[in-house]
Amino acid sequence: VVSILVVEDDPEIRRALVSGLTERGHAVASVGSGLVVLESVVDAPPDVLLLDLGLPDIDGLSLLAMIRAVSEVSVIVVTARDDDADIVRALDAGADDYVVKPFGVDHLAARIRAVLRRGRTSDTSGPLIVGELVVDPRTRVAHLEGHPLDLSRKEFDLLLALAARPGEVVSKRDLLIEVWQQPYGGSDRSIDVHLSWLRRKLGETAAEPRYLRTVRGVGVRLVAPDEVDRDQ
Ligand code: CA
Numbered sequence: 680v681v682s683i684l685v686v687e688d689d690p691e692i693r694r695a696l697v698s699g700l701t702e703r704g705h706a707v708a709s710v711g712s713g714l715v716v717l718e719s720v721v722d723a724p725p726d727v728l729l730l731d732l733g734l735p736d737i738d739g740l741s742l743l744a745m746i747r748a749v750s751e752v753s754v755i756v757v758t759a760r761d762d763d764a765d766i767v768r769a770l771d772a773g774a775d776d777y778v779v780k781p782f783g784v785d786h787l788a789a790r791i792r793a794v795l796r797r798g799r800t801s802d803t804s805g806p807l808i809v810g811e812l813v814v815d816p817r818t819r820v821a822h823l824e825g826h827p828l829d830l831s832r833k834e835f836d837l838l839l840a841l842a843a844r845p846g847e848v849v850s851k852r853d854l855l856i857e858v859w860q861q862p863y864g865g866s867d868r869s870i871d872v873h874l875s876w877l878r879r880k881l882g883e884t885a886a887e888p889r890y891l892r893t894v895r896g897v898g899v900r901l902v903a904p905d906e907v908d909r910d911q
Pocket of ligand 1: 687689731
């Protein structure tokens with residue numbers, strides 16, 4: 680269970696976030712002002728802090744700087760303005776990611792997963808292993824059965840996103856957000872094209888898949904060939 684602390688002064692938005700994230704299985708707490716957060720992140724740090732930048736008692740960016748002085752907690756800032764300068768300041772101040780209001784809870788949930796995954800992969804920075812496939816986020820090289828794969832940047836990112844959660848079906852929408860950074864719409868077509876290139880480099884076809892398994896209408900998962908039968 681992922682614990683999330685929502686910092687949001689608008690009661691309606693706060694309620695919607697708490698119920699939406701709770702419905703998705705997260706453990707959610709919320710506060711309506713900023714200064715109390717400092718104590719929480721030290722005493723009982725959540726996995727993810729969702730921080731509205733427009734708070735009544737303190738400027739969100741100043742609060743973020745204070746949080747960063749005492750905590751490495753993952754922070755996603757929420758801003759009402761789609762303003763590049765603001766977003767850059769927030770990321771410079773130590774935010775892990777941001778969302779711009781208004782946003783859907785599905786979109787936010789995908790961002791949360793991405794932040795947690797990045798935290799995990801950069802913590803360990805060790806290679807991810809799925810069957811005979813080894814994906815190293817540090818060197819950005821993947822090997823299959825001991826042989827290096829010649830992957831483009833996007834192909835590698837796509838493979839890494841899937842290898843980070845082997846066996847799990849990842850929706851194309853999540854892949855668009857994580858690999859293409861296209862939260863709003865974007866084209867499934869680019870994913871299909873890159874998947875087919877990746878598939879070819881892994882020496883398999885859609886008709887005879889080994890590692891890359893498409894689940895029609897849902898998404899795609901990466902799984903070791905000898906584990907497919909076991910969990911189907
Ligand atoms: Ca606000």
